[in-house]
Amino acid sequence: MAIQEKTPVGEVRPSQLLWTYGPGALIDLPSLSVVTLGIDRWEKDRCQPIQEARLLSAVRKVLGQQVESLRMPPFQKGEPADVWSAEANIGVPVRPFPRWLRCVKCGLLAPYDGGLFTLKENRYRPERTRFVHAGCTGSKGADKAKDADAVPARFLLACRNGHLDDFPWHYFVHGGPSDCKGTLRFFESGASLQTENLWVKCDTCGVSRSMAHAFGKIGKENLPACRGRHPHLDQFEHDCDEEARAVLLGATNSWFPITVSALAIPQPNVSPLHQIVIDYWDDFADVEDISELKGTIKALKKRGEAQGIDKHEPEAVWAAIEAHRSGTSQAAVAESDIKGPEWAVLTEANPPTDYPHFLSKQVEVPGGLEKLIARVLLLERLREVNALLGFTRVEAPEESSDPDERAPMADLARSKPDWVPANQVHGEGIFIQFDEQALKTWEGRKGVERLDQRLRGGHRGWRNARHLNPDDGYPGIRYAMLHTLSHLLIRELALECGYNAASIRERIYADTDGDDSQAGILIYTAAADSDGTLGGLVDLGKPENLGRLLGQALDRAKICSSDPLCSEHDPCKDRSLHGAACHACSLVAETSCERGNRYLDRSLLVPTLDCADAAFFQGS
Template identity: 65%
Template sequence: MVGQVRPSQLLWTYGPGALIDLPNLSVITMGLDRWDVNHCQPVEEARLLAAVRRVLGPQVERLRVPPFLRDENASPFSAEGKIGVPVRPFPRWLRCVKCGLLGEYDSGLFDIKPDPYRPDRTHFVHTNCEKGSNTDAVPARFLLACRNGHLDDFPWHWYVHSGPSECTGTLRFFESNASLQTEDLKVKCDECGVTRPMVFAFGEDAKDNLPACRGRHPHLDTFETSCDEAPRTVLLGATNSWFPITLSVLAIPLEKNQVNQLVLDGWEYFADAESQDEVKVIVKTLTKSAVLPGIDQHDPKEIWKAIQDKREGNTQEAIVSEADIKVPEWGILTSPNPRTDWPQFLARRTEIPQAFSAQIDDVLLVERLREVNALIGYTRVEAPEETDDPDERPPMASICRGNPDWIPVSEVHGEGIFVKFSESAIRKWEERSSVKRRDESLQAGHRGWRNARKLNPDVAYPGIRYAMLHTFAHLLIRELALECGYNAASIRERIYANADEEKPMAGVLLYTAAPDSDGTLGGLVELGKAESLGRLIRQALLRAGVCSSDPLCSEHAPSNDRSLHAACCHACGFVAETSCERGNRYLDRALLVRTLECEDAAFFDMGSGVDG
């Protein structure tokens, strides 16, 4: 063991192919084929599994939680203490902090000093350093990465000799000035004496000073035969070295009958059952492993009947496609009779804030919910775009050799507030000429942004309705975080926006998404009641009227700088990227309130509390 991270970080920050920059060394998380699946508990979520299969193929059989150490005090030499995710030192090149010697960790120049009782103290040392014995050796901070998801060691010998060379002299890395700018960081060959600054490894100069990409996937121990992308120098710990590609769903009941719902969720376990007695055994196993919460509350006879109904097609499953993610959620959240008997989803309707009754149709207090997130791949250098079309995003790199038969997931339990907007009020607002002008401005920014990235400019624009709802969600998140007891990064959004006349959607779900007790404090639901929610919405809108960065913020035009937001910035409307489903894009507070630059596109009239 060399360190610890939280299980949820293995999806969002340190998944397969990602670098973990520990205090004294750097390691890379190995592919799923190296993980011990026996320590990865399965998670049942039929809709998410269907969505994953749609992307990765039908061979995916299970969703599993990454392995984690259940007892932090377990002996590091026990079987329990060895549970974890396999990693390997990367980059391979180390640098002595005193003499600057550069070398690979297995070259014989360095020794590892493990500390099983204090994993954070595990480190490499340069045993025979000329400036002192057993001096620390740290990872070299430079790597090569490309847009196709490849990652490689920096080619130190190739770089210092300006290409292939027969010289095999030892290399040293040093700083010639205290500024630490790239022109002052230099690498030198002891044998031939040549010295080269690192400045030529970046920017336009890198094209002529770096070799072609070798197509390396160090977490899979593979090299692809060819790669036509130019490699780029990246720094160890840089954000652009690994971007996760995830899918997420809310665990919602698709069936009116709770037994049928549980059988649907755990169908993999019940599919081969041949008798009621066999069902009893399966239920005992599921209860003991806590895989399917609530199944032990039902009679085996009922469960056996539900299994037979499922086989005969007498359930509601065919009505809703499991592969669809948001439409079934919208149907449950807007149902006239919210579910109150499901162990993973509990909601109740509450009164609408009177001051905003013209804009809001319904408010739902979700007292219990579960979100499940799945990691399906990653990108490097460029973040994945918000689209389902693989051609519209950077190439997705694999987290496993071959086709994976399981995918790592994380599940979080929490609470939330769902606000449904008036469809008639939104359609009336969308018809305003001022709103159409704001729409055209955002579309111009969208087209420019995608053109700059060589993407199709005429697709993936979410619409002005989405921008308004999205901005409302951000403003309310910031306001809720001041009063509900959660930090702002613990509150996430889910936007339901569709202008289709047959299946219109206009709503916002704000919910806690913290993987620990921070997600179940109860404060969010309490603030969803009419008297509190009305006050918070009013406060959020009043704050949004004037930004501390005005007039620059309110006058920002997306078409001028090819950006994806209008009147919005860090001072008024941006939230943590873990909270936002669009990376702080498609935001404009002028769509909600009057600003210094635009007074006639606001959905809310803060003079009277209703839209004029």
């Protein structure tokens, strides 16, 4: 990571550039705060492509057909031997933001490019790169001048349209536009750091104002209109009509990623070798003969890709390439439905057993659950690919195909991008398919219909409060039941085997609109570290283990430590998106849940204090 002049300032993990510190996000380093610039400023040639045709098709559906590829963020492989080499400058470009800094000794408040602060670079310890107030004499004007650290001002402006701006310090302290350009000071007046004890003062005219006046209803009167600034793109959108609000540096609502993910699955009626050719067609497309093919295979193996290709002779690979060329219309993937093809593969009568990124094994259903569960599939090998589409601020994006349901998405680049940041992780998982007839019988119960109306009422109230169509976006009671069970199992798996709970994720298959109704959950590990490949999750999917874990999870769900408040919660009354569910019983890490911990109700699984006639596992 470096600022525009190629000054190293710190480091983050490549996966964090999708989930936490992507384009437009602020990175709070030990002595600096910087914003990640748009992908049009990244070194594209250092971003390795990732092959996943279905995901690329889904990205194109949102961002346009000009998107050519998915690419990993640039990263260094180990520490460079020479900190002055070109390799040491591999990273993503950033810029100091906010522009305003505060001297820790005298409280001087000024922009870093105003000439009052100096950048102190440290190439051998990039995290120590910082700004200083040279010759500071302290707040009491001591005789001996000394350099003092300058830290970022902790307040910013943001709006729902994805804009981010410096806090208007002069405007705020003077109560509006003013000709006074005096020096500003930031100081504390009490023992705590509450906003009531934080003050800004102008040295020239002597006026001061508490930071408490920047928040709440009074903040609307003391802050200017949004200027439509995108600091990561160096541009302004002057027609923004959203209300600007003060936010704290490091606040979680300053950047929410909008991502889409897909599992790498084999295409129907395609052999493992042909699947490799399809997955890495960009590498094989320009190969003209077998001798050139051998060099391409060697390069792929050196990159650690195209696993399994060494099992086949070059002549067989060449034949697969020629067959693919002769039927290019069949290889073109136009499928933007992410979960549909995954469901088709997971529910095949004979699911694929040994593909480069997909290795499955069918096992028996745990005893006593044969009438409720139709299939258990252990995925001993799988790959998940994630792509970043954009981001929002202030309000989190909603997981829905309805664009009206989410806050406006901010762009990753000035113009339409021809690539987007992506990453791939390898892991393992457990797929559980439920009996369709058992689900239909359960959905017909009066208790289930009553809870369905309650959740639907909360959904309508939630959307009405946001001026959205109340009849759109409801996933259905089947989804809520499967989603809740997935959360309970994730929590139980984390307790049982010591997995980091945040490294376990879910995919819920509950679409009932098509010809083939879906009813299943996939719980899988997909973390960039070793958590995802230890084999522990697959072992827990065996009948003797899964039945025990499922029983334990359901037993824990019957009584919550927050009962009776938890079980009696009515989403209609507070316009929320969950019923009997809370942090004590059902909620998981935001990175693990595909719906932001919404549409949950444990009364759909087991009898609770408030509802005993809607449980899918009535006798468990």
